[in-house]
Amino acid sequence: MVRNRREELYVTVPSLFRCPISMDVMKSPVSLCTGVTYDRSSIQTWLSQGHNTCPATMQILPSTDFTPNLTLRRLINVWIQHQPASSPGSTTPSSSSVTKSEVVEIVKSLNGEVDRLSSLAKIVEFVKCSGENRRFFVNLSDAIVSVVGVLVDCDVVEVCEAVVAVLDLVVSENEVKEQLNKEILKSDRKFLPKFLLILRKGKLSSRIQTARILEFIALDADSQRKMVEEQGLLYELHVFTSTETNRFAIEAGLSTLIAVSTTRPAKKELVRFGIVQTIGKILSGSETARAVVEKSLKLLETVATCTEGRSAIGKGEECLSVIVTRLMKSSKAATEHGVTVLWSVCCLFRDTEAREVVGKANGLTKVLLVMQSDCSAGVRQMCGELVKALRVVNNKDKNYSKSCLASYDTKTTHIMPY
Missing domain, CATH: 1.25.40 (Serine Threonine Protein Phosphatase 5, Tetratricopeptide repeat)
Structure with a gap:
């Protein structure tokens, strides 16, 4: 009996090229400290859900950092290039169901009468695929401005979370931190209340992403001062750090508090909130991760x-x-x-x-x-x-x-x- 194309692909794809989580061909393979390689988007999702183990071995991770597996990525590229053109696996790892031309059109219409949640989800899908896609997006004229601009008149938590998801994926690219700092903290428009909204009502992964973004854009004394002066922001960051049991949430909260607490008023406020008692409880945990202890x-x-x-x-x-x-x-x-x-x-x-x-x-x-x-x-x-x-x-x-x-x-x- 002739097998269909999907079954044929399943049989012929080398197991080494499959992500242990999604079982799909890896688009951006990265390796954990345990030596196991996963697709970047799959392992990021796993970690953001609060897991602190390697999914394949279930070992507790002393570090959640991962490194790109460039050798495996080249092998996957070579393998894909030798597949029949009609094969479902013939697309490159950097491709996605969302094309570059679609992203260009989405960015142009993002602040118009469009389904913003759907549009932002497509951008997330696109930039998740590869570093090439992320670089294309951040170099696109007005891309960051348009994404941040969604927050201006938006009070829908889910849409704000989608904006944060995009920004978290691209914030490490060249000059993005500076651009976000300018748009969020140096402009006259009030964006920080929307981050405060996510810290109060968003899901855990979005709150972690929000904390990371705030840490990245706290580039200078003036920016740090504005964040501290935003009513309720420092308090919510402390609450986030003190009430969460997820190690990645605690680590993100601590990193942000370190970044913004450079002035005496900020330190005094943290003391008033009870940061000393909070850290005492964190450090007294028998399974507190090394990175959390250090921060x-x-x-x-x-x-x-x-x-x-x-x-x-x-x-x-x-x-x-x-x-x-x-x-x-x-x-x-x-x-x-x-x-x-x-x-x-x-x-x-x-x-x-x-x-x-x-x-x-x-x-x-x-x-x-x-x-x-x-x-x-x-x-x-x-x-x-x-x-x-x-x-x-x-x-x-x-x-x-x-x-x-x-x-x-x-x-x-x-x-x-x-």
Whole structure:
């Protein structure tokens, strides 16, 4: 019996060329840290839904970064070129059901009387396919302006989410961040309330995309100030970060808060919202991802540069204890952020109660171990000052007693942990 074309294609397509998720021929193959390759759109959807595992192996991902598998992509291209012209698989990986000419017409009519949701969905489909398509779109005259312009008079959450989906796919392309910054933050039109609408009412994947876009366009002090001054935006970003359990949502929220919280008023607001307690809870999680730990400590370091931040951290016994616990257990950057926070509170702010908490959490030993590690000169100096500050710990009777390392010379180059 003669098989139909679809069955023939299914049999003849090399399994290596199929995405393990969609089972279709991959258009833009990318590899996870586990070594498994997926089609870009499929794995992005998987990760945005809150999964933190490799779909094929179910291994927990220490990093969600992926790299283009250019060798496999070339092999797929060569294979496709050798298929019969009438074969359903004869289109190139960079093709989609939406053509370039259609995209041009969609962009021209996007702010007219059209079905915007359908039009934006077609743009998403087009730019998802390949880097070539994304570059074509961002270089198209007025493409970004037209997409952003949809937000002007739109209060429909789904349409706003579609705009964000397009922007999230192209924001990493050359000069797009600057163009979005100009359109969203430097123009007289009010676009930020629409991002606020998504943070409040949008689905999880859209809120993650919104946070990422806000992080990317916070390019300078003026932009950061405008975002902080947008009523409710900083608060919603904090709520998003503190209430979500999805690691990608938490990571996106932390990254955005780090990007926008460069001024003292912003830091004070975050302290008032309870960011110190939020980070304490995040860090106390036994399965907190490394990237989340690093960003949490980085944000805490940022908050610790203002008096209100140092005071709140000093009063946060749980937060201080978990910082000590996390030292040397994550990345080098996370350890150095943690040391900077402890130094800011215990040495710069001279908080005696904080010193006691850090001392009781075995902070002195941890700081000594950091000094022996491959840390920067500045961090090693802060560790030395912390050692001096932590030599004496207040006991339960409020009588000061010297620790067994009270005579420790901070210039010693090697210490055996006890």
